[in-house]
Amino acid sequence: MAKPVPIPATPPPPPARTAGQVTSSDKPPMPRQETDKTLELTPDKMAPGSMLTTNQGVGVSDDQNSLKAHVRGPTLLEDILMREKITHFDHERIPERVVHARGAAAHGFFQPYESQAALTMAAPFQDPKVATPVFVRFSTVAGSRGSTDTPRDVRGFAVKFYTTDGVWDLVGNNMPVFFIQDANKFPDLVHAVKPEPDNEIPQAQSAHDTFWDFVSLTPESAHMLMWLMSDRAIPQRYASMEGFGVHTFRLINAEGVSRFVKFHWKPLKGVCSLVWEEATLISGKDPDFNRRDLWESIERGDFPEWELGFQIVEEKDELKFGFDLLDATKIIPEELVPVVKVGKMTLNRNPDNYFAETEQVAFHTGHVVPGIDFTNDPLLQGRLFSYIDTQLRRVGPNFHELPINRSLKPADNNQRDGFARMTINKGKVAYFPNSLAGGCPMHSPAAAAAFRSVAVKEAPGLKVRERSPTFSDHFSQATQFWNSMSDWEKDHIAAAFAFELNQVVNEAVRDRTMNEILVNIDATLANLVSEATGIPVNPAGTPEAPTPSAPTPSGPLHKDAAKLRSPALSQDKQPPPATLLGRKVAVLLGNGVNAREVGAILASLANAGLVAETIGPTAGAVEASGKPLKVNRAAPNAPSVVYDAVLVPSGAGPALAGWPLAQRFLHEAYRHGKPIAVTPDADGFLKAAGVPADAEGLSIGQGSPLVTEFVKNIGQHRFPRRVSVLKPI
Numbered sequence: 001m002a003k004p005v006p007i008p009a010t011p012p013p014p015p016a017r018t019a020g021q022v023t024s025s026d027k028p029p030m031p032r033q034e035t036d037k038t039l040e041l042t043p044d045k046m047a048p049g050s051m052l053t054t055n056q057g058v059g060v061s062d063d064q065n066s067l068k069a070h071v072r073g074p075t076l077l078e079d080i081l082m083r084e085k086i087t088h089f090d091h092e093r094i095p096e097r098v099v100h101a102r103g104a105a106a107h108g109f110f111q112p113y114e115s116q117a118a119l120t121m122a123a124p125f126q127d128p129k130v131a132t133p134v135f136v137r138f139s140t141v142a143g144s145r146g147s148t149d150t151p152r153d154v155r156g157f158a159v160k161f162y163t164t165d166g167v168w169d170l171v172g173n174n175m176p177v178f179f180i181q182d183a184n185k186f187p188d189l190v191h192a193v194k195p196e197p198d199n200e201i202p203q204a205q206s207a208h209d210t211f212w213d214f215v216s217l218t219p220e221s222a223h224m225l226m227w228l229m230s231d232r233a234i235p236q237r238y239a240s241m242e243g244f245g246v247h248t249f250r251l252i253n254a255e256g257v258s259r260f261v262k263f264h265w266k267p268l269k270g271v272c273s274l275v276w277e278e279a280t281l282i283s284g285k286d287p288d289f290n291r292r293d294l295w296e297s298i299e300r301g302d303f304p305e306w307e308l309g310f311q312i313v314e315e316k317d318e319l320k321f322g323f324d325l326l327d328a329t330k331i332i333p334e335e336l337v338p339v340v341k342v343g344k345m346t347l348n349r350n351p352d353n354y355f356a357e358t359e360q361v362a363f364h365t366g367h368v369v370p371g372i373d374f375t376n377d378p379l380l381q382g383r384l385f386s387y388i389d390t391q392l393r394r395v396g397p398n399f400h401e402l403p404i405n406r407s408l409k410p411a412d413n414n415q416r417d418g419f420a421r422m423t424i425n426k427g428k429v430a431y432f433p434n435s436l437a438g439g440c441p442m443h444s445p446a447a448a449a450a451f452r453s454v455a456v457k458e459a460p461g462l463k464v465r466e467r468s469p470t471f472s473d474h475f476s477q478a479t480q481f482w483n484s485m486s487d488w489e490k491d492h493i494a495a496a497f498a499f500e501l502n503q504v505v506n507e508a509v510r511d512r513t514m515n516e517i518l519v520n521i522d523a524t525l526a527n528l529v530s531e532a533t534g535i536p537v538n539p540a541g542t543p544e545a546p547t548p549s550a551p552t553p554s555g556p557l558h559k560d561a562a563k564l565r566s567p568a569l570s571q572d573k574q575p576p577p578a579t580l581l582g583r584k585v586a587v588l589l590g591n592g593v594n595a596r597e598v599g600a601i602l603a604s605l606a607n608a609g610l611v612a613e614t615i616g617p618t619a620g621a622v623e624a625s626g627k628p629l630k631v632n633r634a635a636p637n638a639p640s641v642v643y644d645a646v647l648v649p650s651g652a653g654p655a656l657a658g659w660p661l662a663q664r665f666l667h668e669a670y671r672h673g674k675p676i677a678v679t680p681d682a683d684g685f686l687k688a689a690g691v692p693a694d695a696e697g698l699s700i701g702q703g704s705p706l707v708t709e710f711v712k713n714i715g716q717h718r719f720p721r722r723v724s725v726l727k728p729i
């Protein structure tokens with residue numbers, strides 16, 4: 001089989017296409033490796049040239065004034081220059097994605113740790129020495145293209161692998177389950193969560209009546225609701241999200257042996273989230289928070305990385321679990337089937353053009369390569385239909401010819417024509433079988449690189465429009481999720497349910513969510529939400545949770561749902577991050593700060609891989625040791641919520657204590673559980689900001705011991721027990 005091509009250490013000079021033959025690069029060189037795909041894109045890139053022309057290459061003498069009958073007269077229909085310019089502008093948008101409209105993306109590569117040929121023929125997993133180029137798009141689901149980055153929402157995590165056997169798209173999310181079990185319900189789910197159709201309110205939020213109406217009538221969504229109400233729905237950065245293929249797929253090896261697989265992406269930056277209040281503040285202060293972080297970290301050379309993991313289940317074990325592997329509302333707990341890490345993905349290059357790349361990229365679950373195949377998951381089966389249809393509508397029938405979607409292995413078939421066809425197919429023959437072109441292009445039944453659906457034995461049965469009874473346990477794994485959370489994670493979940501249900505006006509919807517969904521997940525959860533919303537828990541009116549009916553009722557998950565736990569689900573119990581690279585520290589400055597100490601602190605923070613910014617009252621300077629000390633950012637433009645941690649160097653505290661904006665800055669950092677480091681002279685500042693001197697994660701000290709402890713605390717990410725989000729101060 002053809003192998004992926006290694007990434008060249010020194011890329012050959014790319015042949016650039018430029019306007020008017022001008023060759024120039026408008027970007028400074030970045031410490032990055034080019035992949036085969038980024039090199040292949042080069043001829044399609046264009047830097048601005050020296051002469052303005054029309055789309056037909058005709059020079060333009062004046063692009064600022066329209067053609068008029070006389071200097072104060074009417075504009076003429078004859079103005080070909082203005083009409084070409086404005087009509088092109090009128091057609092600049094393509095339909096935004098019906099879901100996942102807001103996104104950000106980057107290029108990179110995937111490299112396996114060792115050959116997985118025993119499991120799969122898929123090209124990216126054959127040889128640890130070779131890397132496969134990827135393009136990855138992260139997104140929110142419900143909001144429009146211009147919406148904020150930090151609503152409570154699922155995040156899309158879609159990876160396009162440009163393999164030597166063609167394109168493979170792994171179109172996943174940052175949550176491992178989904179709201180519904182059958183694709184036929186997808187339009188209903190999306191209509192319910194999107195802004196309500198009469199007034200188009202609210203934007204990018206599930207906190208409204210139609211969403212909770214739908215999910216309260218759809219108990220299969222209970223497990224996904226737990227994920228959505230958890231902090232997973234407000235990831236701190238894309239680089240600190242897990243990713244999941246969600247469905248059970250198949251891996252096929254060269255002998256044709258099929259095994260079930262679940263795909264997992266594990267971020268090397270650790271799994272970290274925002275807290276809800278912080279997320280809402282960021283929405284106002286920096287709606288581009290996540291995409292900015294992705295862009296800036298790649299520009300800095302701090303490349304986001306994830307390990308790809310397989311959970312493998314042998315075909316003979318398909319019915320062993322007590323839930324159905326075809327049910328996308330279920331996970332396979334990692335404690336039952338470990339996630340084996342098989343390789344690493346690195347994102348090392350920003351797109352050159354948002355529209356051409358991030359907007360026009362077209363993913364499809366049906367884009368697979370030999371070695372990967374599907375299961376009968378009815379949600380996946382529906383997606384196999386939906387994505388190609390959506391791309392035909394959104395981007396057009398030749399979407400595969402756009403540079404970002406183009407396979408590295410050239411496409412060659414008898415499909416022709418359609419809007420914006422770019423390939424100039426030669427010859428008379430566009431059919432098969434043919435003799436006039438020598439039978440070409442030919443089938444390749446024996447070639448390893450040819451896709452053949454795996455021959456799966458289907459049990460004989462009736463053609464029905466029904467749900468399998470093995471899909472009927474909707475609550476065990478929702479309870480398992482709750483049981484697996486730490487105390488503060490439970491608080492955050494209950495507070496999220498309370499926030500959402502307090503936005504719901506319809507009493508029947510509020511009541512049904514409480515008494516037909518929450519009480520079936522956990523009584524404590526129901527009581528906490530009841531207290532915070534005033535919705536009575538009414539066990540008398542509570543229907544029994546449906547009895548689980550599983551392929552093998554002896555499966556380990558069904559013994560006692562209330563006792564189920566999976567520590568791997570808890571963010572609190574995740575291993576510490578492999579790197580702190582890119583965490584942002586605010587160094588608050590005020591008049592009187594010790595300039596020498598600031599220099600030393602900034603150097604130590606940079607050594608630890610942290611991005612530190614000094615913040616003062618204006619973007620100018622503060623007075624430090626009798627001299628002006630330039631600051632990086634002005635406090636009104638640099639709110640606490642966009643930083644991971646705060647440090648106050650010696651000398652600054654007394655001035656900051658009397659400054660309300662600084663008090664608010666420190667107080668918010670405290671409320672949001674962030675590591676704080678101050679020198680002893682900041683005691684008045686702590687008091688004025690309402691930060692208790694014994695707060696967890698607050699370091700008071702001097703010099704390098706202070707910085708060392710502070711950096712250690714940043715490794716813990718947050719100290720969320722400081723403030724109860726259920727009963728906020």
Ligand code: HDE
Pocket residue numbers: 097098099100103137138139155156157158171172173178182183184186244245246247328361362363379380382383386387388390391
């Ligand atoms: Fe999607 N989904 N989806 N989805 N989805 C789309 O395709 C759909 C589902 C996911 O960055 C659309 O190009 C159906 C699950 C991501 O471009 C559309 C069903 C998962 C993205 C579509 C699902 C996803 C999409 C809209 C139920 C996680 C963004 C625009 C059967 C495994 C990809 C587009 C990008 C986008 C349909 C459910 C992930 C309409 C019918 C489950 C990450 O085709």
